[in-house]
Amino acid sequence: GENVEQHPSTLSVQEGDSAVIKCTYSDSASNYFPWYKQELGKRPQLIIDIRSNVGEKKDQRIAVTLNKTAKHFSLHITETQPEDSAVYFCNQAGTALIFGKGTTLSVSS
Amino acid sequence: NAGVTQTPKFQVLKTGQSMTLQCAQDMNHNSMYWYRQDPGMGLRLIYYSASEGTTDKGEVPNGYNVSRLNKREFSLRLESAAPSQTSVYFCASSRGGLAVSGNTIYFGEGSWLTVV
Numbered sequence: 001g002e003n004v005e006q007h008p009s010t011l012s013v014q015e016g017d018s019a020v021i022k023c024t025y026s027d028s029a030s031n032y033f034p035w036y037k038q039e040l041g042k043r044p045q046l047i048i049d050i051r052s053n054v055g056e057k058k059d060q061r062i063a064v065t066l067n068k069t070a071k072h073f074s075l076h077i078t079e080t081q082p083e084d085s086a087v088y089f090c091n092q093a094g095t096a097l098i099f100g101k102g103t104t105l106s107v108s109s
Numbered sequence: 110n111a112g113v114t115q116t117p118k119f120q121v122l123k124t125g126q127s128m129t130l131q132c133a134q135d136m137n138h139n140s141m142y143w144y145r146q147d148p149g150m151g152l153r154l155i156y157y158s159a160s161e162g163t164t165d166k167g168e169v170p171n172g173y174n175v176s177r178l179n180k181r182e183f184s185l186r187l188e189s190a191a192p193s194q195t196s197v198y199f200c201a202s203s204r205g206g207l208a209v210s211g212n213t214i215y216f217g218e219g220s221w222l223t224v225v
Contacts, residue, residue: 009149043217044152049213089141093211094212
């Protein structure tokens with residue numbers, strides 16, 4: 001069946017460093033790739049998404065890249081700040097069922 | 110515009126007790142979902158309702174029942190709570206259905222349930 005694998009499960013960086021989280025999906029028909037951020041004790045919320053007709057999308061310090069041939073998409077956070085510390089989830093095609101297991105990002109100052 | 114509202118926020122149950130988690134959305138969304146979140150397990154779908162009047166099992170439905178009361182409301186019931194059901198529960202909704210691409214999912218604030 002369809003699945004999405006997310007790596008790494010935990011990521012620790014120093015403030016100002018970059019962070020990259022990758023998700024690999026199985027459904028070749030997928031054409032929408034969102035990322036959700038969940039701060040401690042809060043609800044997951046959409047932070048950025050990309051559709052299959054583009055290879056990259058940026059929003060200030062965050063970006064998402066898509067490689068349809070290899071069937072993976074990545075979240076890039078540059079100049080990390082302590083408030084970026086959270087759990088990040090990828091989601092395949094916007095289908096509610098298929099979330100990655102999450103990456104816990106810790107940014108230390 | 111409150112989005113997705115779920116109650117209660119915190120609950121402690123004794124093993125064998127029953128309870129219902131309530132959820133309502135005011136975005137006129139067709140689809141609603143219940144997830145549980147456990148450490149290291151991500152978000153796992155318990156049940157979903159693609160439209161008013163329909164419900165379907167997700168990945169981990171055992172021990173739960175749901176009711177789509179109307180388009181706005183989707184409740185989750187634990188008939189006989191077990192310690193394994195200790196978790197954080199999230200209700201969510203989306204405009205489109207389960208397999209609709211481009212489906213932004215809006216979550217409630219979560220319900221922390223402890224079964225002792």
